[in-house]
Amino acid sequence: VTQVVVCEDEPSIQKLVEFTLGALAYDVRVANDGVEGLELVEQLRPDLIITDIYMPRLDGLEMVDAIRQRPALEAIPVLFMTAGVQRWQLERAARVPETELLHKPFSPAELRARVQKLINSGSGSADAETAWRKY
Amino acid sequence: LPEAVAAASAQAARLRLPVLVSDAHGVDAETTSRLHTNVSMVAAAPLLHEGHLLGTLAVFSEEPTRRFDSEDAELLELIAGLATAALVTGEAFDRQQHAVQELRRLHRAKADFVSIVSHEFRTPLTGIQGFSEMMRDEDLSRAQMREFAGDINKDAHRLNRLINEMLDLDRMESGRMTLHSEEISLNALVEEVATTARPNAPRHSIKLQLDPTSMLLRADRDKIVQALTNLIDNAIKYSPDGGVVVIRSFFEDDLAHIIVRDHGIGIQPDILETIFERYTRGESPQSRSIAGTGLGLPIVREIARLHGGRTWAESPTSGGSTFHLTIPRVATTVEVEGDG
Numbered sequence: 001v002t003q004v005v006v007c008e009d010e011p012s013i014q015k016l017v018e019f020t021l022g023a024l025a026y027d028v029r030v031a032n033d034g035v036e037g038l039e040l041v042e043q044l045r046p047d048l049i050i051t052d053i054y055m056p057r058l059d060g061l062e063m064v065d066a067i068r069q070r071p072a073l074e075a076i077p078v079l080f081m082t083a084g085v086q087r088w089q090l091e092r093a094a095r096v097p098e099t100e101l102l103h104k105p106f107s108p109a110e111l112r113a114r115v116q117k118l119i120n121s122g123s124g125s126a127d128a129e130t131a132w133r134k135y
Numbered sequence: 136l137p138e139a140v141a142a143a144s145a146q147a148a149r150l151r152l153p154v155l156v157s158d159a160h161g162v163d164a165e166t167t168s169r170l171h172t173n174v175s176m177v178a179a180a181p182l183l184h185e186g187h188l189l190g191t192l193a194v195f196s197e198e199p200t201r202r203f204d205s206e207d208a209e210l211l212e213l214i215a216g217l218a219t220a221a222l223v224t225g226e227a228f229d230r231q232q233h234a235v236q237e238l239r240r241l242h243r244a245k246a247d248f249v250s251i252v253s254h255e256f257r258t259p260l261t262g263i264q265g266f267s268e269m270m271r272d273e274d275l276s277r278a279q280m281r282e283f284a285g286d287i288n289k290d291a292h293r294l295n296r297l298i299n300e301m302l303d304l305d306r307m308e309s310g311r312m313t314l315h316s317e318e319i320s321l322n323a324l325v326e327e328v329a330t331t332a333r334p335n336a337p338r339h340s341i342k343l344q345l346d347p348t349s350m351l352l353r354a355d356r357d358k359i360v361q362a363l364t365n366l367i368d369n370a371i372k373y374s375p376d377g378g379v380v381v382i383r384s385f386f387e388d389d390l391a392h393i394i395v396r397d398h399g400i401g402i403q404p405d406i407l408e409t410i411f412e413r414y415t416r417g418e419s420p421q422s423r424s425i426a427g428t429g430l431g432l433p434i435v436r437e438i439a440r441l442h443g444g445r446t447w448a449e450s451p452t453s454g455g456s457t458f459h460l461t462i463p464r465v466a467t468t469v470e471v472e473g474d475g
Contacts, residue, residue: 010258012286016265023273054254056375083257084250105261107268 002119003027003044007037007051007060017050020108021115034058041067046076048119053082061092077118137174144191147179153208154179175199178208180215184223192218251429255297259290300430307437314355314441321352321391325384328363338377346385353465354442362438365431366395366458374399390461398455407448411436
């Protein structure tokens with residue numbers, strides 16, 4: 001079964017993502033911050049990571065940096081969700097290979113489409129550029 | 136400085152006119168040997184700008200045969216004029232430089248504010264957009280519909296709270312907020328705020344150490360509740376692992392003093408003061424993502440200021456943070472413009 005790790009500190013957005021992906025019959029696990037997320041990812045080696053950027057203890061960018069340094073985990077695609085507009089963050093997120101950026105607020109249909117695409121192709125880096133340029 | 140030169144400069148400064156001293160030997164007998172100068176002649180001119188004395192310019196001669204005449208005095212006045220212009224220009228440049236720096240700082244603060252506020256708006260908007268789209272597009276049970284409607288409602292309230300905080304702070308900072316002072320019981324107020332906070336902090340234990348005298352205080356009730364609520368919310372937010380939050384109230388001379396102490400992540404010493412400034416939040420790996428508008432503490436500071444009181448923070452090395460709020464027992468309200 002396809003496993004997805006979701007890292008998000010806002011309970012309502014955790015719920016939204018869980019419910020949205022629940023319809024796709026994925027095994028969705030939720031982490032409350034980057035530290036929990038890193039632990040879960042190391043333990044499960046999921047097929048996809050969906051993560052917020054601003055999170056307590058370890059933020060999404062730092063968490064993904066740490067994940068990318070582990071050879072067994074480096075190929076897992078990542079979908080960043082962000083409510084931020086700070087350009088350096090968007091640029092940094094876009095530079096991480098195998099990632100896409102989803103801006104909050106997002107439509108559940110959009111989330112579902114992006115997730116399916118990332119899981120099926122295993123890569124989204126080609127579109128990351130255009131994804132953040134719009135902002 | 137040879138005494139004769141100092142004396143001539145002082146005189147020029149006092150008279151605000153150029154001064155010529157033609158026989159300085161007598162005046163300068165004492166400094167002659169000490170400074171190895173033999174001043175025979177001094178000319179001094181004041182540096183005046185729009186009636187203000189900026190300093191004096193003096194020249195002297197050690198050559199007994201060289202006498203300063205009116206032409207030398209005119210030349211000195213001319214040079215004094217140029218020196219004044221240079222000084223004034225330099226000062227104006229410094230002031231301008233400061234103004235530019237201040238504008239840059241404000242610009243950065245504004246940019247930070249826009250980025251924080253948009254982040255804070257987008258988070259509840261994500262819930263509102265997401266849950267409402269699901270209600271529209273999915274086949275949901277009645278119970279699920281209700282639940283999502285409740286989620287949307289919570290997010291709408293959160294947005295409203297954010298907007299109110301921004302407007303409140305703006306009103307207070309621009310002096311358009313008037314206080315409605317009344318007799319209030321400090322202890323009753325602390326108890327009330329603690330009671331409201333407890334259901335939102337199931338992992339924390341909120342302990343009260345109340346003032347034994349149960350004295351009254353004259354202040355704006357709603358504002359003090361707001362300040363105390365912000366301090367307690369922060370104590371809860373910044374001690375994510377739970378623990379004890381202690382609220383202490385007491386009277387000290389003519390001040391009501393409230394202390395809120397948590398055992399959370401604490402505050403770095405270098406930002407203990409700036410956290411009360413608008414749109415700055417304690418930035419550290421532990422705190423940067425804790426939800427908040429960065430408006431809570433500036434609001435506390437404004438409320439304290441409007442009452443003639445004070446607020447400050449300490450972060451003991453033993454961990455956690457301590458916030459103080461003092462309000463004069465009879466609030467000496469600071470000047471505020473009425474908002475009609």
